[in-house]
Amino acid sequence: MSTDIIVRFTDSYEQKVGNIKKIVGLMSPKSIIKIIDTLDLDANPRNSRLGSVTDAIQASIRADELSPTQKLFPFKSKGILLASSSYESLDRGRYRLSFASHDEVEGILDGGHNTLAIGSYILSEAEHALGNRPPKKNEVTIWDSFKQTWMNRRTDIEEYLSLLREEKAALKEKGISTLDFSIPVELLVPTDPNDALCVENFRTSLLEICDARNNNAQLTQGTKGNQEGLFDSFKALYAEKYPEFAAKISWKTNDGNPIESRKLVALSWIPLSLISSNVTSGDIEAPQLPLVYSGKEKCQEKFLQLMRDDRVSKAAGSARRELKNPQVLSALKVATDLPGLYDEIYSRFPKHYNKTGSYGKIGAVKSLKNSRNEYKTPFFEKATDNPVPDGFIYPLVCGLRALMEADDQGKVYWKTDPHKFLDSPAFENVVAQYSGVIQQSDYDPQKVGKGAMSYTAVENSMKLAVLMG
Structure with missing residues (x-):
């Protein structure tokens, strides 16, 4: 399904x-209204947020409206960068643009803060x-809430255009x-x-262009990976x-x-560690x-490196990639269980620890x-x-790797039901033995969490x- 404007x-x-044509010029707010109606910031690496930057943009707009001669906003702002692979050139400087719904490559590549401010x-x-x-501040602070408010009040904007x-x-006399x-x-x-190869090359170039245009504030590795589609399967x-x-x-900044x-x-590396070397030949x-x-940043960097490997994912007709490796997919399926298991361990740990020590007296707990x-x-929560x-x-949590296994095809699965294991006396015994590691680490969570001995001891237990069954 696509939408034309x-x-x-x-x-x-x-x-x-x-393979790329660039049209550069000025647009009126009425055209921007159509763009806001139609597009979100799926193609933009950040989810824009109101703040000092947008305040300055609005101040420049207001100054242009008050000045009969000096119109400086087009020279003070980079404006908005749009991309569309389906378009038609019309008369009088008009263009018909077609955008596929939920397209995460085309649309607003840069200028999300300008779009939100305007x-x-x-x-x-x-x-x-x-x-x-x-609108209240919390109704427009970030793009998603703004867009919802915009659509809820869209009839008000139409009435405003009629008044204009x-x-x-x-209206001008009233300062509006x-x-x-x-x-x-x-x-x-x-x-x-109309040339399929030209369009494919164009779409493939967009992610690189988007990345370069947004380098005024360095994108996190995660944000870049999200734009490449590397988290889509997860x-x-x-x-x-x-x-x-x-x-x-x-998954996206702001x-x-x-x-x-x-x-x-980071948690996904618990099951991925069972197969990553086999998948990528070491x-x-x-x-x-x-x-x-x-x-966690290092884990994410390694994850993106794994997901970009041609043995794991493939290009999806643009710069975005799709997971194709069944072994990695199986590990990610197991990984989705880990947040819930983390919470189960979190709830059980104090009670189990109290069987060998006094949990409430630990300074880090207090x-x-x-x-x-x-x-x-x-x-x-x-x-x-x-x-x-x-x-x-x-x-x-990392010790739960002992409950996982890779089968003959290299797919990861739970060989022991983790929920039943956490309910069993066996897990209580694991915590009892682990409490000694905590004591040896001076009850310091940083020493425990960063110490290789902690992980080895738990996994062996x-x-x-x-x-022992």
Whole structure:
């Protein structure tokens, strides 16, 4: 399914280089309204957020509207960068653009903050003109909430546009915006939209262009990986198994979601470590288990290296890649169980520890206590009786690797049901033995979480517990 819009450029010109044509010019706010109606920031690496940058953009727009002669915004701003592989050149500087729904390659490649600033400015002025309550800050702070508010109040914007046609002078006298400003826009299209090879080469180039255009604020490795589609299979597995939890995962900068994807990526190396060398003939080694706790960025870097390998993924008709390796897919399926298991261990740990020591007297535990004495597990936010330092939990979670196995085809599966294991006396015994490691580490979660001995001791204990049945 695709959506067509017609936008109009003024003072425009075209450049052609290879498979790409660039149209450069100015657009009126009315064309930007159509763009906001149609597009999201799927192709943009960041989910834009209101702040000092957008405040400055709106101040420049306001200054242009107040000045009868000096219109500086087009020269002060980089504007908006659009891309569409399906387009038609019309008359009078107009272009018909077609965008596929949920396209994560085409659309707004750069200028998300400009789009958000302009959109929130238009929306606020529309409500001002109609005498309505302006949007609350939390209704427009980040792009996703802004877009929802925009669509909810879309009829107000239409009424505002009607007032501009009929009562422009009266609105101006009241100090209400008459949308008398221009936005610099660049549009990238294939030089020949009817040539399939030209279109494919064009789409393949977009991710690299997007990355380069956004290098004024360095993108995280995770954000780049997300743009390449390297997390797509992992996302889909979470969405299938835990849709509500999946909606809380932050895969993209500034998307406002509370669960850091790099924590989940780091945990995925627990099952991936069973197969990564076989899949890549030893070219990509799994990170050492302590890094799952203390080196999440390194784990993510290794994950992206693995996912970019041609033996693991393939190009999907653009710069985005699709997972093709069944062994890696099986490991990621197992990995989706780990956040829930992490929470189970988190809830059980204090009670099991108290059988050999006094959990509440540990200094690191006392420092996590709050006045309400209310605590939740880190991932699924279930009520629990005590807080637990992460450094104490990670060795136990990584130890669950002892319950996993790769079959003859190299696919990872649970050879022992992890939930039943955590319910068993065997796990209580593992915690009892592990408590000695904590004591030897001076009850310091950092020493425990970063110490290789912690992971070796736990995994050996779990292996023995599994063998003993």
